Amino acid sequence: MIEIKQNYTLPDLLAIMSLLRSENGCPWDIEQTHASIRMNVIEEAYEVAEAIDSGDNALLKEELGDLLLQIVFHAQIADESGEYNFDGICDGICKKLIYRHPHVFGKLSVGSTGEVLRNWDNLKSKSKGEERSSDSLENVPHALPALMRGEKVGKRAAGAGFDFCDVNEVIARLKEELQELEFAVINKNNDEIEDEFGDILFTCCNLGRFLKKDSEKALTRAINKFIMRFRAVESLAEEKGKTFAEIPQQELNELWEAAKHNKNFGG
Numbered sequence: 001m002i003e004i005k006q007n008y009t010l011p012d013l014l015a016i017m018s019l020l021r022s023e024n025g026c027p028w029d030i031e032q033t034h035a036s037i038r039m040n041v042i043e044e045a046y047e048v049a050e051a052i053d054s055g056d057n058a059l060l061k062e063e064l065g066d067l068l069l070q071i072v073f074h075a076q077i078a079d080e081s082g083e084y085n086f087d088g089i090c091d092g093i094c095k096k097l098i099y100r101h102p103h104v105f106g107k108l109s110v111g112s113t114g115e116v117l118r119n120w121d122n123l124k125s126k127s128k129g130e131e132r133s134s135d136s137l138e139n140v141p142h143a144l145p146a147l148m149r150g151e152k153v154g155k156r157a158a159g160a161g162f163d164f165c166d167v168n169e170v171i172a173r174l175k176e177e178l179q180e181l182e183f184a185v186i187n188k189n190n191d192e193i194e195d196e197f198g199d200i201l202f203t204c205c206n207l208g209r210f211l212k213k214d215s216e217k218a219l220t221r222a223i224n225k226f227i228m229r230f231r232a233v234e235s236l237a238e239e240k241g242k243t244f245a246e247i248p249q250q251e252l253n254e255l256w257e258a259a260k261h262n263k264n265f266g267g
Contacts (some may be wrong), residue, residue, distance in 0.1 A: 013068070014086055017076045034077055041070045044144075121159070133160035136237060147215040151203030158209075167210040174203045232259035 003017055020029040044067040051060040054197045072086060079085035096255050100123045102108040103116065130136050133156070157163060164170045177200045184192035208215040233255045237247055244252065 010017060011243050013072055014076075017069075017072045021076050021080065029073075032073070032075060032077070037070065041067075041074075044070050096127075099127070133157070133162075136160070145216060146201070147205055147219060150202050151209055154202075154206045154209055164206065164210065167207070170203065170207045170210050174200065174207060186217055229256065229259040232262065 002012070002019060002235050020026045023030075044063065048063045049171055051063040071089070073088040075084070075089055098105045100120050102119070102123075103110040108119070110119065125136055128135075128139055130139060136156045136159075137153050140156065142149070144152070152217070154163075164173070172238075177196060181193065181196040184196045197255060205215050210217060233252065234244070236255045236258065237244060237252075240247075247255070
């Protein structure tokens with residue numbers, strides 16, 4: 001029986017999750033598997049990121065709780081099948097942290113954050129049994145958003161010595177890829193169009209790396225800016241008593257330019 005009280009702690013959360021999965025618990029919770037709640041982890045992680053961006057600490061606390069619930073949920077499912085439990089998860093991450101921080105828990109001396117990160121990457125590669133540089137690239141999670149995965153693959157390739165010389169070389173490559181896409185479009189070859197479009201996106205990931213800009217964050221910012229300007233154009237159209245469908249394309253372009261140059265709408 002779960003006691004109703006003012007404040008709860010981690011043991012309470014574990015007990016609640018165990019009860020929800022028991023025969024006297026919730027039918028929905030009982031039916032879930034690792035696979036069925038897979039996307040929940042991803043969604044909650046993104047909601048945590050959005051809460052961080054908002055600067056709302058109360059919201060961040062709430063979203064971190066939702067993310068913790070997913071970890072506890074998976075731990076309970078695994079515990080029921082005798083695979084591992086929450087303590088096993090804690091044991092694993094504690095051992096990993098100790099192993100990857102020899103400058104804190106061991107005798108290794110480091111002089112900078114850069115040295116810490118290089119040593120972390122070396123230990124991580126060793127623990128994963130990566131014998132070749134291509135192993136490191138392949139081990140970047142395939143489930144990551146493609147832009148994020150592209151950045152990580154490019155960074156690991158660079159770490160192995162395979163990289164562009166400077167930002168100008170990346171920009172030149174981007175221009176080449178755009179030209180190749182134009183040719184593919186002219187030839188109406190769907191496979192080539194998709195390949196060349198993908199090459200452009202991957203080159204943009206590398207460009208972001210050289211510019212020291214996060215591709216996901218930059219694209220999100222651009223999307224949000226587009227939405228603000230779209231809303232502004234819609235408002236301007238409504239002032240004229242018209243819908244988008246009733247406004248000629250040229251006039252829509254003029255309204256867009258007006259919104260674009262308005263600082264209140266990301267101009």
